[in-house]
Amino acid sequence: MSTSAILAQAATEGLDAASAKGVSAAATAGTAYGLAAIGPGIGIGYLVGQSVQAMARQPEAAGMVRTTMFLGIAFTEALALIGFVVFILLKFA
Amino acid sequence: MLSVVLGALEFPPIDNLVVWPDAIEGTGFNKIAFINLFAVVATSLIFLIGARKKALVPKGMQNLAEASVDFIQKGIIDQAIGHGGAAYLPYLATIFFFVFFGNIFEIIPVIAMPANARMANPAFMGLLTLVFFVSVGIRHHGLRYFKDALFPPGVPKALYLLVTPIEFLSTFIVRPFSLAVRLFANMLAGHILLVTFAVLTIALFETIGVLSVIGIFSFGMLVGLTGFELMVSFLQAYVFAILAAVYIGGALHPDH
Numbered sequence: 514m515s516t517s518a519i520l521a522q523a524a525t526e527g528l529d530a531a532s533a534k535g536v537s538a539a540a541t542a543g544t545a546y547g548l549a550a551i552g553p554g555i556g557i558g559y560l561v562g563q564s565v566q567a568m569a570r571q572p573e574a575a576g577m578v579r580t581t582m583f584l585g586i587a588f589t590e591a592l593a594l595i596g597f598v599v600f601i602l603l604k605f606a
Numbered sequence: 607m608l609s610v611v612l613g614a615l616e617f618p619p620i621d622n623l624v625v626w627p628d629a630i631e632g633t634g635f636n637k638i639a640f641i642n643l644f645a646v647v648a649t650s651l652i653f654l655i656g657a658r659k660k661a662l663v664p665k666g667m668q669n670l671a672e673a674s675v676d677f678i679q680k681g682i683i684d685q686a687i688g689h690g691g692a693a694y695l696p697y698l699a700t701i702f703f704f705v706f707f708g709n710i711f712e713i714i715p716v717i718a719m720p721a722n723a724r725m726a727n728p729a730f731m732g733l734l735t736l737v738f739f740v741s742v743g744i745r746h747h748g749l750r751y752f753k754d755a756l757f758p759p760g761v762p763k764a765l766y767l768l769v770t771p772i773e774f775l776s777t778f779i780v781r782p783f784s785l786a787v788r789l790f791a792n793m794l795a796g797h798i799l800l801v802t803f804a805v806l807t808i809a810l811f812e813t814i815g816v817l818s819v820i821g822i823f824s825f826g827m828l829v830g831l832t833g834f835e836l837m838v839s840f841l842q843a844y845v846f847a848i849l850a851a852v853y854i855g856g857a858l859h860p861d862h
Contacts, residue, residue: 580685584852587845591784594791601794 542603549596556589641721645707649700678702678847686851687858694854697738701731702847705789709839712797713832720793720839725786732786735850736778743857754860781853785846792842796835803828 564582568575628636656671664672678699683691708727712720722728743751755777756770807828810821 577685580681580848583841583845584848587788587849588784591788594788594795597791597795598787 538603542600545603546596546600549599550593553589553593557586560585560589637717637719638721638724638727641708641711641717641719642727644711645704645721648707649703652703653699674703675699682844682848682851686848687855690858691851691855694742694851698847698851701735701850702843705731705846706839706843709793709842710836712793712800712839713835718800720797722789722842723793723797725790728786728789731789731846732782735785735853736782738850739853739857740778742854743860746858747860751857751860785849789842789846792838796831796838799831800828800835803831 560582564578564585567578571578628634652667652674653671655667657668659668661668675695678695679692682698682702683695687694705722708721711717712723740751743755747754756773757766758769758773761769803824807821807824810817810824812818813821
């Protein structure tokens with residue numbers, strides 16, 4: 514039985530409405546953050562990998578590549594961070 | 607057994623993250639206000655004391671001030687704005703130091719709270735940056751700045767229906783929003799991570815037997831993450847400043 518099924522069963526069986534809502538909020542929040550982390554994870558991995566390759570091929574351009582890499586990471590990371598904010602909102606709001 | 611311990615963990619209530627008690631009762635002056643005040647005073651002192659002597663061979667505070675100005679000039683302005691960027695060094699240096707001091711209190715014991723994990727701080731700086739780069743654009747290009755920003759040249763006329771709303775959203779709404787959310791979420795995530803491992807370490811050390819041995823690893827993680835958060839504090843200040851520089855550069859030379 515999957516975790517969410519167990520949680521759903523627990524929610525219907527013994528728990529009152531408030532804690533059932535809490536459990537489902539926690540499960541949804543975890544799922545939301547997990548989904549939000551996939552894309553940026555792939556993106557940052559690809560970005561840094563390509564940057565390392567660029568620096569290795571042309572060490573004299575390392576400074577420029579590093580700055581651009583941080584910029585790219587900042588933009589890519591924003592999606593994961595919005596996912597994290599959604600997690601906080603779902604869990605606690 | 608492990609799940610019993612984990613289930614018994616007592617996390618500080620979430621109110622501690624969103625409501626901070628007053629340091630002096632009834633004044634509204636809390637830890638965040640103290641950190642902000644410290645950041646302002648420390649930044650001013652670094653540059654006031656650094657600029658006092660103007661020695662040819664810098665020492666002490668002057669060395670710190672000159673090294674940081676050099677870093678902001680070479681690492682941020684030259685890369686992101688290009689020529690004509692030196693005029694914006696004071697703003698970027700202020701932003702960099704204010705963000706950095708707000709972040710670094712995350713790992714300073716006793717205080718252990720990043721000021722930028724409260725949305726008011728990053729949101730204000732995001733809006734300030736929006737006002738700043740729009741003013742730079744208006745000052746250098748007049749109202750043509752809005753025309754260039756909203757109707758980029760070289761696009762077929764019919765596509766403006768699609769391009770203009772997207773450009774408006776991405777330039778004037780998403781930029782300050784993403785600046786603020788990036789800083790806020792990074793610092794809050796780091797803070798929660800440190801809290802989690804601190805609570806876990808305490809809980810594991812209080813148990814007797816095998817689990818307190820696992821506590822050593824948890825403590826190691828806590829130490830490692832503290833170092834990681836030191837890096838994150840610096841990196842977020844750098845990223846905030848360089849993104850502000852990129853936006854200012856975009857307003858200054860819209861053609862590239």
